[in-house]
């Protein structure tokens with residue numbers, strides 16, 4: 399915690415999160431979640447301790463209502479809600495899903511009142527009061543969101559939200575629907591609404607101000623922050639749950655979520671939505687706790703707080719050292735130690751120079767690259783444990799099959815396998831040939847097309863883990879199956895190479 403005296407959010411403030419990944423997050427173009435995926439994400443959100451889960455928009459259709467009902471059936475501690483437009487029919491559809499509450503979204507700016515919904519300010523007030531009464535009469539928890547609130551006349555927004563509270567709404571929400579405003583106007587609007595009753599904040603990231611506006615809203619009195627996992631959402635996205643949670647915890651000492659659940663949640667949402675985690679994003683990005691440059695690596699090895707604002711374990715992650723153009727001797731020494739390789743000071747300096755040279759050529763430097771360089775520099779010629787001799791894979795028939803020939807400690811082994819595709823089939827053949835020697839977890843598998851056309855060279859990068867030791871290998875080939883198998887076999891070779899116990903035979 400880094401609080402300074404002028405800060406406006408006291409550590410004893412109660413602030414909760416409303417997650418709308420299943421509603422606003424799903425509105426991101428191309429994203430559609432099945433009922434099972436919504437259930438899995440809702441469970442993750444519950445573990446992360448969010449107060450409200452907006453499970454969808456019941457008005458969207460029967461499939462969406464089924465998905466929302468599956469979430470309400472979970473009987474979570476979190477309140478489960480549905481989005482509703484300003485119409486009774488939408489509230490009725492939400493009631494069909496047995497939700498705990500609704501977000502009634504009513505137009506707030508003149509653009510939305512007149513241009514979109516085609517009504518007048520007066521009519522909008524009357525309709526809002528009627529809808530809130532209708533929803534509360536049905537025992538629903540009600541939040542009224544003034545859509546496009548940041549572009550609304552603030553006097554009218556205040557009148558509209560006051561009307562909603564007078565009619566019985568539990569809370570109102572200031573919505574920067576198009577991510578148009580900044581912290582000052584957010585604070586002004588929220589502080590006016592907070593005078594009327596409990597108020598939430600709904601911010602978007604079109605200007606990259608999503609977190610700043612959410613924090614500003616909290617400092618002005620908001621006690622519920624709308625957000626989505628990984629910042630998914632319309633256009634540039636909603637404010638990211640993980641960013642709000644860590645910012646409030648780290649800067650203000652205000653706890654809103656089980657922080658150690660955040661990375662797991664991010665990965666689940668990424669898998670379900672097919673939206674990859676950007677490498678450079680706070681909390682969730684691959685690079686968030688990875689150090690490559692020599693000065694940072696050296697500093698981090700001396701004191702792990704040197705170049706990190708908080709420990710990666712806080713958000714369920716681990717620190718990683720990477721190799722590349724900017725690597726220095728400290729990083730090389732640490733990585734070699736991890737792999738049990740000894741080198742003297744001169745050798746380490748030479749290895750570091752060659753790693754930098756490899757990086758200069760635009761290459762990402764993997765563990766396997768480092769180990770090969772180290773062998774060359776130290777003259778430690780290692781016998782390979784496993785080597786790929788031959789590979790045949792077919793995907794034309796009903797069942798993709800592959801056969802493989804490996805040299806294992808000098809002996810030839812042949813095996814075949816089937817799988818969901820040629821890569822999967824070839825990997826099962828490798829596992830078949832190696833038996834328990836292949837007992838290593840495939841931690842990650844990435845494919846990148848190096849060139850753009852159908853004749854592209856692909857680079858496959860795998861990370862495999864055995865007995866707490868991990869090795870990353872990259873292989874580039876025109877054939878994706880060959881690149882995958884070579885990378886995997888090389889990784890296993892590296893992992894097995896350091897095993898001290900005798901290698902087990904294939905049929906063990």
Ligand SMILES: CC(=O)SCCNC(=O)CCNC(=O)[C@H](O)C(C)(C)COP(=O)(O)OP(=O)(O)OC[C@H]1O[C@@H](n2cnc3c(N)ncnc32)[C@H](O)[C@@H]1OP(=O)(O)O
Nearest residue numbers: 422425455457458459483484485503504505514515545575
């Ligand atoms: C800021 C936000 O995130 S808003 C939420 C966006 N979410 C969604 O759009 C949910 C997914 N949407 C849908 O499934 C569909 O759009 C539906 C089922 C809601 C409506 O479908 P349709 O009836 O075909 O209408 P369509 O999508 O073309 O237009 C939206 C209608 O909602 C009306 N509407 C929009 N906002 C509101 C509001 N706050 N209150 C009342 N009516 C509204 C529009 O005026 C328009 O009505 P009109 O056709 O009478 O002009």
